[in-house]
Amino acid sequence: QVQLVESGGGLVQAGGSLRLSCAASARTFSGYAGAWFRQGSGNAREFVAAVGWSGAAGTYYADSLKGRFTISRDNAKNTVYLQMNSLKPEDTAVYYCAAQQYGAGSRRAGSYAYWGQGTQVTVSS
Numbered sequence: 622q623v624q625l626v627e628s629g630g631g632l633v634q635a636g637g638s639l640r641l642s643c644a645a646s647a648r649t650f651s652g653y654a655g656a657w658f659r660q661g662s663g664n665a666r667e668f669v670a671a672v673g674w675s676g677a678a679g680t681y682y683a684d685s686l687k688g689r690f691t692i693s694r695d696n697a698k699n700t701v702y703l704q705m706n707s708l709k710p711e712d713t714a715v716y717y718c719a720a721q722q723y724g725a726g727s728r729r730a731g732s733y734a735y736w737g738q739g740t741q742v743t744v745s746s
Contacts, residue, residue: 622646622735623645623646623647623653623720623722623734623735624645624646624735625643625644625645625646625718625719625720625735625736625737626643626644626737626738627641627642627643627716627717627718627737627738627739627740628641628642628644628740629641629642629740630716630740630741630742631741631742631743632743632744632745633708633742633743633744633745634744634745635708635709635710635744635745635746636707636708637708637744638704638705638706638707638708639705639708639742640702640703640704640705641657641702641703641705641716641718641740641742642700642701642702643655643657643700643701643702643703643718643720643737644698644699644700645699645700645701645720645735646699647699647720650694650696650699650700650720651674651675651696652674652675652676652722652723653674653720653721653722653723653724653735654671654672654673654674654677654720654721654722654723654724654725654726654727654733655671655672655692655694655701655718655719655720656668656669656670656671656672656692656701656718656719656720656721656724656726656727656733657669657670657671657692657701657703657716657717657718657719658716658717658719658730659712659714659715659716659717659742660714660715660717660739661711661713661714661715662713662714664714666717666730667683668683668728668729668730669682669683669686669690669692669703669716670682670683670686670690670691670692670703671692671724671726671727671728672692672693672694672701672726673724673725673726674722674723674724674725675696676723677723677725677726679725679726680692680726681726681728683728689705689706689707689708690703690704690705690706691703691704691706692704701718701720703716705742708742708744709744710744710745710746711744712742712744713742713743713744714741714742715739715740715741715742716739716740716741716742717736717737717738717739718736718737719733719735719736719737720733720734720735721733721734721735722734
């Protein structure tokens with residue numbers, strides 16, 4: 622069982638930046654794909670970004686977010702990050718971290734067995 626804890630959310634003005642962190646309890650986190658999804662009020666959960674496990678270390682982004690968001694991982698710290706720049710009010714959502722052992726970085730939420738509780742990001746105009 623892997624536990625994921627997100628942090629770094631908060632309130633930011635439009636145009637600002639935030640970095641989200643997802644700390645995993647797995648002893649060998651390098652063997653897990655990590656991903657971020659988000660869910661705005663009244664909306665379905667949507668894919669944001671993913672990074673494959675260290676043996677398949679590609680990165681993937683929602684087309685609409687490419688260029689503003691960057692996903693990265695630090696296996697020594699068992700942590701996946703999401704750097705978010707040039708934030709817009711429509712980025713307001715709860716952001717969830719997800720992980721899957723030996724995952725390639727799927728865009729599908731159903732591909733991930735482990736989920737964090739989420740962290741709120743609010744972007745004011």
